[in-house]
Amino acid sequence: MTSTNVERTVFIVSDGTGITAETFSHSVLSQFEEAQFRSTRLPFIDSREKVEEAVAKINRCAQDTGKPPLVFSTLVNPDMAALLKDANGIFLDLFGTFVKPLEEALGMKSSHSIGRSHGSGTSQKYRNRIEAINFSLSHDDGQYVHGLDKADVILVGVSRCGKTPTSLYLAMQYAIKVANFPLIPEDFERGTLPATLAPFRKKLFGLSILPERLSEVRNERRPNSKYSTLEQCRYEVAEAERLMRIESIPFVSTTTRSIEEISTKVLQEVGLEAHIY
């Protein structure tokens, strides 16, 4: 355990954006709780010259810090990957490691073409993402009720329970059109769903939250307001959950979940498991 509390440099080297590799490296490295990491992403490394520059950076870092940095690579081109491997670093080949067994399993060669992962900015799949983002933005917080029939999902819940980030994430990541609609004290007094939503019952999905957490979140926005009191939050959450139960709207708690976790729960529950191929 000699390396404890020593910062280790991490390079993410990619011929594309490197974002997936960065997120992946973050996930793997979070397993080493005692270590500290400083991560640098080197994107668009798509020529021999750029690989050589990356190698020089890695070597300089190894010299400056006295330790070979960790190098997560998603270089698709085997020659460029081989160049990078010669740098003074711990080479972790995210791409090459899996391409060979996949070639064997599929009985075909990979194309070794660069930067195909997010699709080009003009593909139909890409246009669908942009359209979903625009839809989710314009149907945020019940601000626009036309076109709700085109929504894939309509999230409902009390103000500040996490509807907006979840809607935008689902649109951005999965091209799913997600509207969201607040449940407010008037709805609880009336004891029914907003009339606007009645025709779309099957698309509704609820988010809930612990009142204590909701009160914290609201207090950050509007300190010392009635809206942010624990009492008001308890009332709204209890009434919203009661209404969702009466109306048979499934719901999940957002309290300790990240946007990714909430979004995954929503997809699971509404059976909209996305097939991204």
Added chain:
Amino acid sequence: MTSTNVERTVFIVSDGTGITAETFSHSVLSQFEEAQFRSTRLPFIDSREKVEEAVAKINRCAQDTGKPPLVFSTLVNPDMAALLKDANGIFLDLFGTFVKPLEEALGMKSSHSIGRSHGSGTSQKYRNRIEAINFSLSHDDGQYVHGLDKADVILVGVSRCGKTPTSLYLAMQYAIKVANFPLIPEDFERGTLPATLAPFRKKLFGLSILPERLSEVRNERRPNSKYSTLEQCRYEVAEAERLMRIESIPFVSTTTRSIEEISTKVLQEVGLEAHIY
């Protein structure tokens, strides 16, 4: 090349959301252009029972399709990963493959704890993300000019050049506060930046786009309007680029780039390379 045009099933098995593994598998599999894939994500597989259910699904699929499916695993727990490996599939261990060399390089053991990658919904890092999303939403399209001093970046460019998705992505992925502000014909007639932006020159970054592509995008929104004509788009793009050059605002083209690629370019150019650890 016997497998050509046969669909292969892909399972993504994770004790967390599996989103990173899904994106990664998509990226690797896009190298096999002749194959078709059907992907199913099995998230939150965090107990022996759930692994056994996953194994049963994989085995059923192998039987039904007559081919062992591809299984991308990010199970952190080695016992659970071993269970999954026994399924009738091509086992690709995203996690285990890299943990061992990392343990050796770092001279420490990994914690094998589950589901740490996105942080809990209550951590400071997570709150920063939510705050950045709220900031970017409320400062979208120049709709709210107070608090621009708190922006990390202010994107400028003509209407529909990609400012909004880029702003939201940077906020969501990197907790960066990104405002965006349209450049409109009035600005071009006046020949100067909007006065509101003058104090924030150093935070400005431009997006541009080919007029032909802009005209397409605008036509989807407002068909047959003057706003969408190629002539108008040519005028606006030329004037916006002229203004950005005069004012020394760096800019990148969004024409054939994905949101991830545009965002990465912005981070590179403004020197805001994110250190996510």
